[in-house]
Amino acid sequence: MAKEIKKWETLETRYIIKRPWLTARVDKVMLPNGVVNPEHYVLEYPDWVNVIAITSKGEFVMVQQYRHAFDQVMIELCAGMCENDETPLQSAQRELLEETGFGRGRWSKLMTIGQNPSICNNITHCFLATDVERVDCQHLDESEDINVLLMTRDEVYAMLQNDEMLQALMAAPLWRYFAQYERKTE
Amino acid sequence: MAKEIKKWETLETRYIIKRPWLTARVDKVMLPNGVVNPEHYVLEYPDWVNVIAITSKGEFVMVQQYRHAFDQVMIELCAGMCENDETPLQSAQRELLEETGFGRGRWSKLMTIGQNPSICNNITHCFLATDVERVDCQHLDESEDINVLLMTRDEVYAMLQNDEMLQALMAAPLWRYFAQYERKTE
Numbered sequence: 001m002a003k004e005i006k007k008w009e010t011l012e013t014r015y016i017i018k019r020p021w022l023t024a025r026v027d028k029v030m031l032p033n034g035v036v037n038p039e040h041y042v043l044e045y046p047d048w049v050n051v052i053a054i055t056s057k058g059e060f061v062m063v064q065q066y067r068h069a070f071d072q073v074m075i076e077l078c079a080g081m082c083e084n085d086e087t088p089l090q091s092a093q094r095e096l097l098e099e100t101g102f103g104r105g106r107w108s109k110l111m112t113i114g115q116n117p118s119i120c121n122n123i124t125h126c127f128l129a130t131d132v133e134r135v136d137c138q139h140l141d142e143s144e145d146i147n148v149l150l151m152t153r154d155e156v157y158a159m160l161q162n163d164e165m166l167q168a169l170m171a172a173p174l175w176r177y178f179a180q181y182e183r184k185t186e
Numbered sequence: 187m188a189k190e191i192k193k194w195e196t197l198e199t200r201y202i203i204k205r206p207w208l209t210a211r212v213d214k215v216m217l218p219n220g221v222v223n224p225e226h227y228v229l230e231y232p233d234w235v236n237v238i239a240i241t242s243k244g245e246f247v248m249v250q251q252y253r254h255a256f257d258q259v260m261i262e263l264c265a266g267m268c269e270n271d272e273t274p275l276q277s278a279q280r281e282l283l284e285e286t287g288f289g290r291g292r293w294s295k296l297m298t299i300g301q302n303p304s305i306c307n308n309i310t311h312c313f314l315a316t317d318v319e320r321v322d323c324q325h326l327d328e329s330e331d332i333n334v335l336l337m338t339r340d341e342v343y344a345m346l347q348n349d350e351m352l353q354a355l356m357a358a359p360l361w362r363y364f365a366q367y368e369r370k371t372e
Binding site: 003005006007008016017019020021022024026027029031032033035037039040041042043064065066067068069070071072073074111112113114115116117118119120121123124142143145146147160163166167168169171172175176178179 | 203226
């Protein structure tokens with residue numbers, strides 16, 4: 001019988017930065033064996049959303065934008081942040097409309113996922129939206145520079161196979177979609 | 187024809203913290219439209235590895251440990267950090283041996299993935315190892331408190347379906363495994 005894994009005890013906590021795009025704290029923690037780690041960093045973020053949006057013709061609504069930490073222009077799912085007054089579904093629908101101009105359709109929750117449960121405290125709500133339609137133009141912030149791309153399922157699947165969908169929070173729901181919702185993947 | 191998405195220009199960069207477990211910088215960046223964002227944070231990490239390790243009997247070698255940012259004891263894949271003098275494969279084999287005592291087997295690269303290409307600069311190398319065997323006991327650091335669990339594929343699949351594998355860097359390769367390598371998932 002495996003031993004019971006116990007939680008750590010937080011002895012002290014201190015914020016090292018609190019800015020809109022980065023909130024980080026350092027916790028002094030004690031492990032069950034009495035070992036003290038004076039520096040366990042936790043990054044605090046609001047919850048996030050993303051969506052696999054597919055039109056009635058089977059086109060995947062993807063976004064192309066520059067991703068600074070990788071210094072690359074990348075194709076991704078539409079994604080964003082939950083605002084305080086929204087449900088995750090409302091956030092995902094708002095982000096899809098703002099970033100792509102697509103809306104309507106049938107929405108369901110696909111999965112819940114975390115960036116890194118050891119060091120990041122937020123979760124990402126992943127949705128599947130089928131039969132979405134173009135209902136408006138994009139409404140971007142001045143800091144957003146986003147192309148909307150309509151891709152076939154074969155193009156999206158090839159991206160996954162070729163490790164071109166590098167963002168784990170998007171690769172996970174896409175692989176889940178292909179594993180569970182669509183069986184003709186070869 | 188979609189417009190070309192261009193890279194941002196980094197005008198200034200400054201490290202706000204450089205510690206073994208958190209290195210963060212803030213970049214002042216200019217977008218192609220001339221808009222300046224004075225604060226784009228980038229988290230710098232070494233590359234990471236994880237492994238789907240399966241015995242000849244089809245048991246998945248999983249690890250259970252406390253994850254502080256979520257304040258939960260969780261079941262995950264064996265994972266760790268690339269040391270400077272190692273290839274990613276060597277790192278993954280070392281981590282599996284240290285954390286679980288399992289080794290040998292047939293190893294292949296399953297996928298490459300990123301935490302978040304916008305704000306985290308590192309990649310995670312995901313491996314698949316089949317026919318692994320218990321070859322040693324665990325060799326844990328004093329800061330590690332890890333149970334080794336052998337789970338059936340149905341137990342692992344149920345975890346995925348129930349959103350109990352919350353770590354995106356692990357859910358993505360596991361869903362890929364079930365989508366591509368094993369077709370009898372229903």
